Amino acid sequence: MKLCIIKPPLPFGWTPVAPPILEYLAALTRQADPSIEIELYSASATPDVFDTLECDLAAISLLTPTAVPGYRIADGLRARGIKVVLGGMHVSALPEEARLHADAVVTGEAEGVWPQVLADFRAGRMQPIYRGEQRPLEGLPTPLYGMLKHGHDFRIVNTSRGCPYPCSFCTVSKVFGAKIRMRPIDDVVRDVDAIPGRMYINGDENIWWLGKTARAIELFTALRGSKKKWMGFGSLAPVLSPEGPRLLEAARRSGMLTVWVGWESITEGGLEEYRADRKVGEDRERAVKTLKDAGIDVSLFFMLGSRADSLDDYRRAVDLADRLGVSMHPSLVVPYPGSELRKQYEPWLFKDLGWEYYTGSYALFEHPDPAMTPEVREERFYETSLELLRLGRVLKHMFKVPASGFPHAHILSLMNQLPVRTGMKIAYEKWKAGKHAARELQARPGAGSVSAG
Secondary structure (H helix, E strand, O other): OEEEEEEOOOOOOOOOEOOHHHHHHHHHHHHHOOOOEEEEEEOOOOOOOOOOOOOOEEEEEOOHHHHHHHHHHHHHHHHOOOEEEEEOHHHHHOHHHHHOOOOEEEEOOOOOOHHHHHHHHHHOOOOOEEEOOOOOOOOOOOOOOOOOOOOOOEOEEOOEEOOOOOOOOOOHHHHHOOOOEEOOHHHHHHHHHHOOOOEEEEOOOOOOOOOOHHHHHHHHHHHHHHOOEEEEEOOOHHHHOOOHHHHHHHHHHOOEEEEEEEEEOOOHHHHHHHOOHHHHOOOHHHHHHHHHHOOOEEEEEEEEOOOOOOOHHHHHHHHHHHHHOOEEEEEEOOOOOOOHHHHHHHHHEOOOOOHHHOOOOOOOEOOOOOOOOHHHHHHHHHHHHHHHOOHHHHHHHHHHOOHHHOOHHHHHHHHHHHHHHHHHHHHHHHHHHHHHHHHHHHHOOOOOOOOOO
8 A cells, every 4th residue: 555645835835844744644654554655745845746646545734825736636636546635724624625625534633543544545444534632642653754855954843732822813722722732751852863954843833831831941951962953933921931031041052043933913902803912921022032132033923914903014014123133924814714713704704715815915804994905905015025024134134143043043044034035026926917816806796705715
C-alpha cells in the first residue's frame, strides 16, 4: 500500500517552513503500520506533480485559504481512481462540504482515529467520516524529519494544544478545546534534538500561558541543552506578570530569538469586539518594550478593516511600527467558518466570494462606513503592507535587532520579512488584475448574506 500525504499550495507562493502535518502524519502512519510506503508533497514546492501522482490513498490537509486548490487536487486524484481522505481545520468546520470531494473525512485530532482509517482502507470499508477526540498528548511520535525535500529548511515543533481565550475570529478552541494540554517535556526535547539544522519554530498557539509560566520556564530550561535557536508565538499578558523577568530570561537562554505576537487590532475598541483584550493584557506597548529589552525581537500580527475599524487605522499601523521599532504584518479581517465572528458578520458577508478569497487580502463583508468600500479597504491594506515591508524599513529593522542574537536573529529578521514582502507584491499584482471580477461578485444582489463556499 502506498500513501501520499499532501499539503495544498499556499495562496501567494513558497515558504521555507515545512508544513508540520506532513512529517507528523507520516510518523503516525509509520507507528500504525510500518509496511505502508509513504510519500510527502508540499504543493507550494511541487505544484505540477499531481496529474501523474500514483498512490493507493491520498491524505490532504486543508486550511480555509487552501480549500479550493485542495479540493481541486482531491477531485483530480479521485477521477483517476485514487481514494482520498481530507482533514484539517477547514474540514473540521465544514465536514459535509469536504465530503463532496473525498471518500472519507477526519474532523478534530487525528491520533485517535488515523490507525482506524488506514485499517478500514485496507479492508475496503472506509467510513465517510471519522471524528477525532481530544486526548492526552503523551506518546506522540517524533515527526519523520527529513522525509520532506524541496528546500523546506525550517521545522515546527508543537508542545501543547488548546486555547482558553475566547477570541471571536479564531477556531482553535473549538477544534482543540479550551483546556490547555501539555506534552511531556522530555518528548519535546527529543523532537527538538531530532530536527535537522540549528533553528526551528515553536508552533504552539502560545509559548507561555498566563498562570502556567512555571511550566514554560521548566520547558525553556530543558531546551537549553539543544543549543538550537528558535522563534515562537506568544501573548503579551504573561510578559508583564510577576514571573515575567524569569520567563523571558529562561526563553532567551533556551535560544529564543523572535516572538510573533497577536496584536489583533490597532484600537482598544477592536480588541473588545474580538474579545481579545484578556489575551493581550493591559499595556501592550510596555509589554513589547519589555520583550525588546530582554533581547527578543518582536513581530506583530494584526487585522484591519473590521466593521468597527476606520480608515485612520491603516495610518496608525505604520505609526505604531515606527514608535515601537517592530516589524508588523497585517491582514484584512477573515470571518473563518466555525468562528463566532462569522456568525456575528453573517448578515453582511459577500455570499459569492468563495474560499479562495479567504486569504486575508480581500474585503469579505459590507462595512457601515460608506467610505470603507471593499476596494478602498483592500487598496489601503496593500498600501499599508507594502509600506511596512519596504526594503528600507526591513533593513532598518534588522539593524535594530538585539546584538545578543547576532547573526541568527538578524538572518531570521530578513527571512521573516523578505518572503512575506515577495508574497505581498505577488498578491498585489494578482489583486490589481482581478479586482474587477471580485467587485462584480460583491455587487450582485444578495451578496451581503449567508456564507461563502
